Amino acid sequence: MITLVTGGARSGKSRYAQDQALAISQQPVYVATAKIWDEDFAQRICRHQAERGANWTNYEEELYVSRLPLAGHTVVIDCVTLWLTNFFALHDYDTDKALVSLQTEVDALQQQEGHFFIVTNEIGMGVHAETAIGRKFTDLQGWANQYIARVADTVVLMVSGIPVVIKKREL
Numbered sequence: 001m002i003t004l005v006t007g008g009a010r011s012g013k014s015r016y017a018q019d020q021a022l023a024i025s026q027q028p029v030y031v032a033t034a035k036i037w038d039e040d041f042a043q044r045i046c047r048h049q050a051e052r053g054a055n056w057t058n059y060e061e062e063l064y065v066s067r068l069p070l071a072g073h074t075v076v077i078d079c080v081t082l083w084l085t086n087f088f089a090l091h092d093y094d095t096d097k098a099l100v101s102l103q104t105e106v107d108a109l110q111q112q113e114g115h116f117f118i119v120t121n122e123i124g125m126g127v128h129a130e131t132a133i134g135r136k137f138t139d140l141q142g143w144a145n146q147y148i149a150r151v152a153d154t155v156v157l158m159v160s161g162i163p164v165v166i167k168k169r170e171l
Contacts, residue, residue: 001114001115001116001153001154002106002109002110002115002116002118002148002151002152002153002154003017003020003115003116003117003118003152003153003154003155003156004118004120004145004148004149004152004154004155004156005017005117005118005119005120005156005158005163006119006120006121006122006145006149006155006156006157006158007121007122007157007158007159008121008122008125008158009121011158011159011160011161012158012160012161012162012163013119013120013156013158014076014078014079014119015161016156016158016163017076017078017117017119018030018052018076020117021074021075021076021115021117024074024115025073025074026055027055027056027057027073028055028056028057028073028074028075028076029056029057029058029059029068029070029073029074029075029076030049030052030056030057030058030059030075030076030078031059031060031061031065031068031070031075031076031077031078032045032048032058032059032060032061032078033061033062033065033077033078033079033080033082033083033086034060034062034082035062035082035086036060045060057073062082062083062086063083063086063087063090063101063105064105065077065083065105065109066105066108066109066112070109070112070114070116071112071113071114072112072113072114073114074114074115074117075114075115075116075117076117076119077109077116077117077118077119078119079119079120079121080102080118080119080120080121080141080144080145080148081120081121081141083102083105084098084102084137084140084141084144085137087101087102088137088140093133093136095136095139095140095143098140099140099143099144099147102144102147103144103147106118106147106148106151107151110151118148118152120141120144120145120148121141122145122157123138123141123142123145124138124142149167152167153168153169154167154168154169155167
């Protein structure tokens with residue numbers, strides 16, 4: 001089962017996904033898709049792990065999330081924006097290849113037992129990117145979000161900390 005949690009920066013999407021995972025499982029899994037590029041970011045990750053607490057299993061995986069031992073667990077994957085950035089760079093900024101890589105990973109997650117809360121940033125609610133590569137990435141993020149929303153069982157839009165369910169597939 002996949003729940004996509006989308007919204008703007010600081011809209012409460014990560015907190016919501018974590019709270020939902022804890023409501024389902026006493027031992028959820030958290031997958032950070034970030035690539036640690038400096039000491040400040042490494043400290044931020046450590047702080048977030050400490051805030052989540054000892055009952056979480058934490059993984060840092062920048063690309064191949066579906067290869068982690070996630071089957072049968074309740075999992076928060078945070079976030080698509082960073083995950084997609086990693087695929088975009090891996091494929092020399094080729095949007096088609098990056099999108100296929102992400103879709104392949106999401107499809108592999110769908111084949112696993114478990115509940116996956118996938119967190120993403122909503123695109124198109126802010127200013128337009130100033131650079132060509134930024135506009136290219138905005139397009140890529142929009143396509144990725146649409147794909148995940150289409151295959152997800154539930155889609156939640158966070159608005160100022162308030163969850164608005166915009167899709168709910170009855171099971």
